[in-house]
Amino acid sequence: MVAVKKTVFLIFAIILACCMPARADEASLAETVRQLQARIEVLEKKVAQQDRHISEQNATVSEQKGKITGYENQLSQFEEHLHRVPAAPMQLMEGLELGAGITMVVQGTDNVNDPTAGSIKKARTDGSYSADITLGKEFKEAGGRAFLHLEGGQGDGLNDNLALYSAVNSDADNEDRVHLTEVWYEQGLFNDKAALTVGKLDPTAYFDNNEAANDETTQFLGGLFLNNVNVGFPDNTAGIRLAYMPVEWLELGYGIFDGNSDWEKLGDNLFNIGQVSFKTDFFGLPGNYRFLGWHSNVYHVKWSDPLEEKESSYGWALSFDQKATDIITLFARYGWQTPEVYDPGAAVAGVNYSLEQSWSAGLQVEGKSWGREKDVLAFAVGQIFASDDYQKYAPARGKAEGHFEAYYKIQVNEHLALSPDFQYIWNPFGKDILTDTGGVFVGGLRAQVDF
Numbered sequence: 479m480v481a482v483k484k485t486v487f488l489i490f491a492i493i494l495a496c497c498m499p500a501r502a503d504e505a506s507l508a509e510t511v512r513q514l515q516a517r518i519e520v521l522e523k524k525v526a527q528q529d530r531h532i533s534e535q536n537a538t539v540s541e542q543k544g545k546i547t548g549y550e551n552q553l554s555q556f557e558e559h560l561h562r563v564p565a566a567p568m569q570l571m572e573g574l575e576l577g578a579g580i581t582m583v584v585q586g587t588d589n590v591n592d593p594t595a596g597s598i599k600k601a602r603t604d605g606s607y608s609a610d611i612t613l614g615k616e617f618k619e620a621g622g623r624a625f626l627h628l629e630g631g632q633g634d635g636l637n638d639n640l641a642l643y644s645a646v647n648s649d650a651d652n653e654d655r656v657h658l659t660e661v662w663y664e665q666g667l668f669n670d671k672a673a674l675t676v677g678k679l680d681p682t683a684y685f686d687n688n689e690a691a692n693d694e695t696t697q698f699l700g701g702l703f704l705n706n707v708n709v710g711f712p713d714n715t716a717g718i719r720l721a722y723m724p725v726e727w728l729e730l731g732y733g734i735f736d737g738n739s740d741w742e743k744l745g746d747n748l749f750n751i752g753q754v755s756f757k758t759d760f761f762g763l764p765g766n767y768r769f770l771g772w773h774s775n776v777y778h779v780k781w782s783d784p785l786e787e788k789e790s791s792y793g794w795a796l797s798f799d800q801k802a803t804d805i806i807t808l809f810a811r812y813g814w815q816t817p818e819v820y821d822p823g824a825a826v827a828g829v830n831y832s833l834e835q836s837w838s839a840g841l842q843v844e845g846k847s848w849g850r851e852k853d854v855l856a857f858a859v860g861q862i863f864a865s866d867d868y869q870k871y872a873p874a875r876g877k878a879e880g881h882f883e884a885y886y887k888i889q890v891n892e893h894l895a896l897s898p899d900f901q902y903i904w905n906p907f908g909k910d911i912l913t914d915t916g917g918v919f920v921g922g923l924r925a926q927v928d929f
Contacts (some may be wrong), residue, residue: 577612578929581649581695585636585899585922591906591915592641594827606633606650610659621666627680630656636920641827641907643862643879644701646920648694659714672722679717681735685709685753685770689799690809690842691858695926697842699899700883703858706795708813708836710774710821712749715739729755737776749774758800765800778819781832781867789819805844809858812837817865827911831874834865838881852889858882864908877905885924897924 586603608631615624631651640646662677675684682692682705691703698704705711717735724730730753737749753770773792780786793815800808813836820832838860845853864876885899901920 573616573618575612575614575616577610577614579610579695580607580925580927581609582607582925582927583635583647583649583699583922585647585920587636587640587918587920589915589918590636590639591911591913591918592639592827593912602636602639604633604635604639606635606647606652607631608649608651621670623664625660625662625664626658627660628656629659630654640903640918640920641829641911642903642918643826643831643833643864643907644707644881646701646901646903647699647922648701648704649699649924668722671724672720675719675721677717678714679719679733679735680714681711681717681719681733681749681751684719684721684731684733685751686711686795686797686811687755687766687768688797688809688811689766690807690856691799691811691838691840695924696854696887696895696897697856698840698858698883698885699922699924700858700881700901702836702838702860702862702881703840703883706797706811706813706836707862708793708815708833709751709770709772709795710737710749710776710791710793710815712737712774712776713739716741716744727757727759729753729757731755737774747774747776749776760800763801763803766798768797770795770797776821778821779830780819781865781871782818791816791819791821802841805846806841808839808841810837810839811860817867820865820868826907829907829910831872831908831910832865832868833862834868835863837861840883850889854887855885856887857884864910872910874910875908876910877908879906879908880904893928895926897926898922899924 582605584603584605586601588601590600590602608629611628613626617623629651630653631649632654633650634652635647635650637645637647637650658678660678660680660683662675662679664673664675666673686692686705686709691698692705694704701707712735715736715738717733719731719733722730732752733750735749735751736744737747749772751770751772753768755769756767758765758767771792771794773790775790777787778789778791780789793813795813796811798808798810802808815834817832817834820830822830825831838858840856840858842854842856845851845855859880859882861878861880863878864874868874869876881901881903883899883901885897887895887897889895899922901922903918903920906915906918
């Protein structure tokens with residue numbers, strides 16, 4: 479642009495010189511050209527300054543756009559951490575969302591192993607269903623949100639026919655009535671860098687999360703791959719949860735819950751849990767690395783002295799998930815809890831037991847590479863280890879119970895997904911049931927309907 483203007487001025491100077499009277503002397507002509515060149519240099523400097531100013535403005539605009547995008551991403555990530563809703567919500571009106579879903583599961587096994595089930599080593603097929611209705615209201619002007627979750631269902635599936643450390647159908651809800659699972663209010667704090675949630679809460683919605691293994695309606699059905707079996711999570715209960723995200727890659731969470739889930743003597747049976755979560759972006763691939771610790775005042779019995787019936791329990795756990803490619807997500811969990819005590823309310827087939835360690839790992843593959851973008855193929859394997867004290871004082875064999883699970887989610891349409899699911903469990907209940915029935919194979923089908 480500067481070169482064009484310079485050329486125009488030179489041409490103008492030449493034309494002017496040609497049009498001057500012949501009597502103009504050479505000195506006068508030289509002076510005129512000099513003045514024109516000086517004016518050209520001044521204009522060039524102004525143009526250069528304007529170009530620099532425009533470049534600076536463009537850089538500022540680009541920087542502001544980047545900040546806005548970053549703020550939007552942070553807000554989106556923060557809102558994503560606020561709560562996990564069972565079904566995709568439908569916008570009813572400004573700030574009001576309604577969600578609904580139905581999960582139906584049919585499972586069969588050729589090896590019922592629970593000695594109290596009355597049909598040892600016989601084939602059996604059972605089913606279950608659950609329905610969820612969620613209602614959420616966002617109060618943008620106050621920075622708050624209210625949430626209500628109704629749930630109902632029928633059928634225990636195969637859970638009441640198999641003696642295992644971990645259930646094979648985590649969706650089974652045999653209350654045969656509609657009950658209020660969650661109801662809470664959440665308030666954003668410190669310019670939405672923190673949130674305080676109070677009410678009837680589901681602790682597993684905030685702690686021990688995992689992108690690939692955390693939802694029984696769309697992912698793994700086995701309890702070992704839903705949440706860490708070594709964390710003494712209470713059922714949905716009275717609680718307070720605080721989350722703080724000082725930066726977009728770090729979240730700190732802490733929760734206090736009624737450990738007995740009965741809303742009685744809230745200060746006597748507290749379940750405390752804290753979690754530190756790191757969000758990573760290795761080579762442009764997102765990941766989550768969570769570290770948590772917990773303590774429960776719910777009464778436990780000491781193995782070495784059964785008269786000690788008011789013991790507490792505690793432990794720690796890890797939950798990792800990492801994108802390996804744009805279609806493959808890896809995950810892993812590990813958990814440990816104190817081995818000295820047991821919960822008498824958790825007996826299986828009339829047998830008291832306690833767990834000390836567990837691990838699980840697996841992967842999920844999205845169906846993009848075979849033309850089914852919303853389909854998912856997943857595999858997982860893990861083991862659960864009985865505590866040393868249980869084996870010492872029971873006494874028990876306490877072998878490690880192993881689990882393998884594979885499912886394929888077929889997204890039939892926007893509202894319906896079908897998932898064939900296969901599980902194999904070896905050393906069921908550590909082979910400490912009255913009759914050793916060997917390994918247990920479970921095959922099933924899950925249908926998920928979202929409104």
